[in-house]
Amino acid sequence: MPRIFLPIENSHETIHITGEKAHYIATVLRCRAGDSLTVFNGRGASYKTVIVSITKKKVVSEVVSITKSETEPPLDLALIQGLLKGDKMDLVIQKTTELGINRIIPVVTERSQVRSTGKTARWRKIAEDASRQCGRANVPLINDPLVLKDLFSLNHQSVLPEEVSSLIFWEDGGIRLQDSLDNIGRTNRPFAVAVGPEGGFREDEVRMAEAHGFTAVSLGSRILRAETAAITAVAIMQFSLGDLG
Numbered sequence: 001m002p003r004i005f006l007p008i009e010n011s012h013e014t015i016h017i018t019g020e021k022a023h024y025i026a027t028v029l030r031c032r033a034g035d036s037l038t039v040f041n042g043r044g045a046s047y048k049t050v051i052v053s054i055t056k057k058k059v060v061s062e063v064v065s066i067t068k069s070e071t072e073p074p075l076d077l078a079l080i081q082g083l084l085k086g087d088k089m090d091l092v093i094q095k096t097t098e099l100g101i102n103r104i105i106p107v108v109t110e111r112s113q114v115r116s117t118g119k120t121a122r123w124r125k126i127a128e129d130a131s132r133q134c135g136r137a138n139v140p141l142i143n144d145p146l147v148l149k150d151l152f153s154l155n156h157q158s159v160l161p162e163e164v165s166s167l168i169f170w171e172d173g174g175i176r177l178q179d180s181l182d183n184i185g186r187t188n189r190p191f192a193v194a195v196g197p198e199g200g201f202r203e204d205e206v207r208m209a210e211a212h213g214f215t216a217v218s219l220g221s222r223i224l225r226a227e228t229a230a231i232t233a234v235a236i237m238q239f240s241l242g243d244l245g
């Protein structure tokens with residue numbers, strides 16, 4: 001069944017769709033009146049609807065039922081990601097969205113080769129498309145880039161949930177991730193994982209993170225590219241504490 005993202009609040013009888021979404025439904029999905037269409041609002045609700053009228057400019061769809069998605073993982077996981085060059089951030093955002101990430105916080109670190117990007121709207125579209133493709137009801141929140149030190153000085157309360165358990169992935173040290181997960185055991189606390197940019201975290205950044213409650217963890221002896229580390233870290237966390245596999 002064709003599925004589109006529309007950030008609507010709780011809807012009642014009919015959903016009115018205009019603009020590029022209407023054009024997409026009419027010309028790309030080639031829907032017609034009478035067809036079924038699922039609309040998800042990115043915050044947990046999926047509306048099963050039947051199209052009652054459709055043009056390239058406007059679609060009116062009647063709500064048949066509202067379902068709470070079964071595709072959202074139980075783990076509230078955030079990724080703090082050192083800004084990456086080129087389209088590597090696109091890849092990390094797409095893959096971690098499929099893996100069930102809840103929030104992505106791009107950070108500028110000492111070794112970031114990218115300081116500002118103006119790509120946040122692009123990243124949010126990538127997250128939206130990935131959520132639609134994999135059948136999620138939620139779309140991960142993508143923060144505007146923050147300076148890593150500010151994340152700590154804000155005491156990260158404005159961007160990370162209360163009581164978050166935070167891990168910083170450090171190829172030059174840290175305990176084995178497995179040992180850290182064994183120590184944590186099964187829990188429904190929110191988690192944040194921090195992965196550096198291409199040049200990695202500086203030691204003083206890791207020490208500052210530890211001073212703010214982060215645990216430095218290792219993914220083993222091989223040095224992974226940042227995008228590999230981010231996708232792997234999220235997959236392991238979702239396998240260990242979420243609903244992957």
Ligand code: SAH
Nearest residue numbers: 169170171195196200201218219224226229
């Ligand atoms: N400093 C390395 C590259 C860092 S890789 C070099 O100069 O080649 C980018 C990020 O991926 C790191 O900051 C870290 O967060 C993560 N990462 C890569 N390999 C890792 C490993 N074996 N253990 C933990 N984190 C790793």
